[in-house]
Amino acid sequence: MKTTSFTRLAASLLLSLTFLLIPNPHPSAAADARWSEIPLPRTEAAGGWALAPGTDVTHLTTDQYGRLYAWVTGDGGGLFRTNTSDDKFTRVYASINIPVALNITAEGHIYYATETAVFRSIDDGGTFQQIASQPGGPDKQVTGMSIYRRAQGNLIAVSVTDTAPGMSGGVYLYDETAFSGSWIDTGIGSYDALDVSFSPTFETDRTLLALATDGNDTFIMVFNAGIWGQTELKHDDTASVTAIAGNLVLPEDFALLNNAQFYVGIDSGDADKGGVWLGFYQAGPQLPVVFPIASNLNEDFTCMSVRGLSGSYSLTGGTASGNVYNSADGGINWQTAVRNPAGDSISALTDLGGTVYAASSGAGSGIYKSVDQGSTWLPTALIDQNGAGTLVKVLPSPNYASDQTLYVLGFNSGHTLWLTENAGLSWQMILDAGEYGISEVPQITITDSGSLYILAQTSGNGICLISDNKGTTFEVLDLPVPINNSSRLAVENTNQLIFSTDDGTLAQVWHRDAQFFTPVAAGDQRITALELSPAFTTDQTLVATADDGKVLISTNAGVTFTSLPDLPLSGEIRLVFDPDFSTSGKIYAANDSLDKGIHRFTIGGTDWDRLDSGLPADTLISGLAVTRDNIIYASSYTEISDTTGGLIRALSDDASWFLTRAGLPDGATLEGIAVIGRQIWTLDTTNQRIMTYTDTLAEPVQLTSPTAAAGGLGDFSSGAISGINLKWQSISGAGSYEWQVNDSTGMSSPLFEDTTTALTAKLNNLEPNTTYYWRVRAATPVPGPWSDKWSFTTALGGTFTVPELITPAPGAVDLGLRPIFQWRPVSDADTYDLMVATDSGFAGIIINQTAIAGNAWQSETSLEAGKTYYWKVRAVSTATNSAWSAVSGFAVAPPVAVPEPPQPTPTVTTTVPQGLEMAIPEWLGLTLAGMGGAIVLLLLVLAVTVRNRRVL
Incomplete structure (x- = not known):
């Protein structure tokens, strides 16, 4: 037959699709059985401007769409904006200018003023043009700015001080529509103006408010009907107020009616001379009434x-000392922030209704957010940090698979704690150096419920910070004694908190009971490990190890201790419980000394057993973990090379140890280890990176074919079975697979075994009618556990391995309603299975007869006349079966008027013939021949009779 080009094309496409659907046996992408890096907090644009080292945020405001705008000075400075209030900042305008004011009008025009000029943008901050400069002359410096919006062009008011001795500043106006483009002096007099604000109805009342000083006293100035009036600010003790800076704040509903309120914040330049004043505006010619509020708040207020x-x-107020205060009742009562923004001083505040943002300046400054009306502040953007610094510890959430939460402790001029909730795509600093008086953070831990505990050193006694909301807020638990870098912490919950101390001569373990801490002496060596058992809530068991290898165990939550056998280790000892400790009684330990190895102790035993035979002699262990399915992992501080360093892994404590280092550069060193499920984290201290590894190879291979306990497999030829294909599913990260086959369940000496990169193995030369067992595991880069052990049984052997159908013959027609089925017998067959169906695919099975003793069978169920049927047979032995025979079809005779004659009794032969030999006695043959002839003659007579009737 000629093959058309279309046929060749179709065949080619089908072949291509077939190759695409074949599973790839090669290793998968990074993070599956391969080390990969988790991004650390990055700076400037690369980190989404979360970190901006060397910068200060001087101004923060919002537009009519709720977008935040921030002005940043220093490296990478300029105007920054978010698309929404919770979005990341992007820089929209680069500038080295240092503004003293930033305003955005309702139509979206952006103004900023430096000490000498005013600039405007009408394209959302993309570009700025200088529109006016030098208000009042060359010695004048702008201190504040207010914009009054008009349809035909805006008015600009600036407050000005004068740097020349004996000279004063003032308040100047600029009309954008004026042809002359010059500043107008409002004639405030011999005062330096610190801030200025238009009244909301300036076009009708021509009123301005200003904060001004004459160098000694400070005044609220009101410009009305072309004349300035003044009201002096006084402290509660009637002392004069001296101000070097300040700000006027008008509420949104401020109106020029009697008793309209406004607020004044004063920065005196002296830490205890500032404060907040409440003013009531009086319609002219009356002057405002102003009096101090919250007399205990005498700090210098820089913004409100x-x-x-x-x-x-x-109200929310920020101070020059970096504190934030808030009031929910108009300033009558004030609360101090539980947690202030970092930085030296607060430079700007903006309240979006429920969420307040603060900008700060100085070391660690940036933009901070509070969702509890100014009580707790968390960094959000433009933080003056270089990143996490030197990495100390990485700590995953116990629910990492769902919440993607990871903590990292770093040291950068003090400890900082960082949080990511998206596996490192973005980071947030949740604890800054110096907060809560912290000087050092010896240890952090996380409970199974996700609560974070931080053991912290201060200038006095130690503290423990506790957070149940991922560091948004912290509860401060005061400890009864000082702690230091050698202190250790173990926590089940707030009431079951245990920590250790060491003063150089005495080590103690402190346990909390009924809100009180009680110490227990623990020798004269510092405690290097303090661990709670997995079932601590029920068994109250904890273990402590000392620097000299002594091991103490407590079964009453640290009230008393007894000694276990000493470890053959010293120094920084790592200790972990078997997750099934309540049943196994096993504890594991290791340290970072050269070739000291991994040890195991079983409660009730007499000594520690070393487990790590087979590891390189120069292995330094820096971290130890045991999973719930008893896989042991350890990190090696030995530098990575072709033969040393990396992740140490054993599938059980009596299994072989292997090292894996794929994805790690030469020279890398691993410090610490954390394991959640199959994912592992460690620190590469050489390159200051967080590394992660997903041990997909710890899962067993899933077998697919032959199915478990399948029988009748393979092709018999030349005395052997061949053509059986073992198949299994791929495991991500596996480079090759090892398979084994044996004729018994034991696999110590398999009959067949090999390693392959494919997902299948072909078997030949098997014995017929034999049961075999097989299994598979990942082989590289490190071996995985063996799969389940499945079995299959080969097909029957002999001259005939599949029944050959005899009767009904293929295509036979006009058979009776209960035909006799007969086939050629098969060697070693005990019985046969027969199926009859109405279709060749055997979807409509009507006969499914099993365990037929001979090689012939007659149905007791009558078939339907005039229909076509299909049948097949297979041989069955005790252990296996043959393949199904070829399918044969036949047709039952159509219905006739005469009764169906009885069918002859079949001859059943169960011996194994060389050919088909069915001996029939001569008399029986003659009898049958005669009966057959009679039946044929009868049928002919009936046919003629029926035909004649039809003719008639």
């Missing part, structure tokens, strides 16, 4: 925000 309506104002 007000939200809400008259009678229910919420």
Whole structure:
């Protein structure tokens, strides 16, 4: 037959698709049985401007769409904006200018003022043009700015001080529509103006408010009807207020009616001379009434925000010392922030209703967010940090698979703690150096419930910080004694908190009971490990190891201790419980000394057993972990080479040890280890990276074919079975697979075994009618556990291995309703199975007869006349079966008027013939021949009779 080009094309496409669907046996992408890096907090644009070292945020405001704008000075400075209030900042305008004011109008025009000029952008901050400069002359410096929006062009008011001795500044106006483009002096007099604000209805009342000083006293100035009036600010003790800076804040509903409220924040330049004043505006010619509020708040206030309506104002104030205060009742009562923004001083505040943002300046400064009305502040963007610094510890959430939460402790001029909730795509600093008076963080831990505990050293006694919300807020638990870098912490919950101390001569373990801490002496060596058993809540068991290898165990939550046999280790000892400790009683230990290895102790035993035979002699162990399915992992501090360093792994404590280092560069050193499920984290201290590894090879291979206990497999030829293909599913990260086959369940000496990169293995030369067992495991880069052990049985052997159908013959027609089925017998067959169906695919099976003793069978169920049927047979032995025979079809005779004659009794032969030999006695043959002839003659007579009737 000629093959058309279309046929060749179709065949080619089908072959291509077939190759695409074949599973790839090669290793998968990084993080599956291969080390990969988790991104650390990055700086500037590369890190989404979360970190901006060497910068200060000087101004922070919002537009009518709720977008935040920040002005940043220093490296990478300029104007930054978010697309939404919770979005990342991007830089929209690069500049080295240092503004003293930043304003955004309702139509979206952006103004900023430096000490000498005013600039405007009408394209959302993309470009700025200078529109006016030098208000009042060359010695004048702008201190504040207010914009009054008009349809035909805006008015600009600036407050000005004068740097020349004996000279004063003032308040100047600029009209964007004026042809002359010059500043207008409002004639405030011999005062330096510190801030200025238009009244909301300036076009009708021509009123301005200003904060001004004459060098000694400070005043609220009101410009009305072309004349300035003044009200002096006084402290509660009637002392004069001296200000070097300050700000006026008008609420949103401020209106020029009697008793309209406004607020004044004063920066005196002296830590205890500032404060907040409440003012009430009086319609002219009356002057405002101003008096101090919160007399205990005498700090220098650098910025304020007000939200809400008259009678229910919420205030937030920031100070030059970096503190934030908030009031929910219009300033009558103030609360100190539980956790202040980092940085030296607060430079700006903006309240978006429920969420308040603060900008700070100085070391660690940036933009901070509070969702509890100014009580707790967390960094969000533009933080003056170089990143995590020197990495100390990585700590995954116990629910990492679902929450992708990871903590990393770093040291960068003090300890900082960072959080990512998206596996390193973005980071947030949740604890900064110096917060809560912290000088050092010896240890952090996380409970199974996800609560974070931080053991911290201060200038006095130690503290423990506790957070149940991923570091958003911390509870401060005061400890009764100082702690240091050698202190250790173990926690089940707040009431079951245990820590160790060491003063150089005495080590103690402190346990908390009924809110009180009680010490227990623990020798004269520092405690290097303090661990709770996995079932601590029920068994109250904990173990402590000392620097000299002594091991102490407590079964009453640290109230008393007894000694276990000493470890053959010293120094920084790592200790872990078997997750099934309550049943196994096993504890594991290791240290970072050269060739000291991994040890195991079983409660009730007499000594520690070393487990790590087979590891290189120069192995330094820096971390130890045991999983719930008893896989032991350890990190090696030995530098990575072709033969040393990497992840140490044994599938059980009596299994072989292997090292894997794929994805790690030469020279890398691993410090510490954390394991959640199949994912592992460690620190590469040489390259200051967080590394992760997913041990996909710890899962057993899933077998697919032949199915478990399958029988009748293979092709018999030349005395042997061949053509059996073992198949299994791929495991991500596996480079090759090892398979074994044996004729018994034991696999110590398999009959067949090999290693392959494919997902299949072909078997030949098997014995017929034999049961075999097989299994598979990942072989490289490190061996995995063996799969389940499946069995299969080969097909029957002999001259005939599949039944050959005899009757009904293929295509036979006009058979009776209960035909006799007969086939050629098969060697070693005990019985036969027969199927009859109405279709060749055997979807409509009507006969499924099993365990037929001979090689012929007659159905007791009558078939339907005039229909076509299909049948097949297979041989069955005790252990296996043959393949099904070829399918044969036959047709039952159509219905006739006469009764169906009885069928002859079949001859059953169960011997194994060389050919088909069915001996029939001569008399029986003649009888049958006669009966057959009579039947044929009868049928002919009936046929003629029926035909004649039809003709008639």
